[in-house]
Amino acid sequence: LKEFLGDAKIKSLQSDGYNVYMYLDNELMDIEHLCCLAHARAKFKYAYDQGSLQARIFLELIAKLYGMEDTYRREKLTSDEIYHRRNSKETTEIIDKIRTELYDLLANPDESRSELMSK
Incomplete structure (x- = not known):
């Protein structure tokens, strides 16, 4: 990764959540x-398929976001229009709900929660 990035000054990195991407040459970036x-959706889907009903709310909220994205494509919106819709109150409310549900989940440990759901 360091060879690929070279001297690039990166501010953020998107990945599958694998924490090793936070380090380059054993240095925390x-x-x-x-x-x-x-x-993230795939992890919740696997957890739901294994019987974790707590995962359902996350699947439903992510489905709302995906549905919005599908609408943008069907309506053939410009990149500026998509940008504004992605930053709309509706989108923000869904993201906030996901965040709230995640924090609630983490704040309430449950011994019966599957390992996959805990992940």
């Missing part, structure tokens, strides 16, 4: 780690 929503 001061970058914002952005996790991929598709990978």
Whole structure:
């Protein structure tokens, strides 16, 4: 990764959540780690398929975001229009709800929670 990036000054890095990307040459990088929503959704789907009903709310909220993206494509919106819609109150409310649900989940440890859901 360091060879690929060269001297680039990166501010953020999006990945599948694999924490090793936070380090380059064993040095912790001061970058914002952005996790991929598709990978996060897949983890919740696997957890739900294994019986973790807590995962359902996350799947529903992510589905709303995906539905919005589908609408943007169907309506053939310009990149500026998509940018504004992605930063709309509706989108922000969904993201805030996901964040709230995640924080609630983390704040309430549950011994019966599957390992996959805990991840």
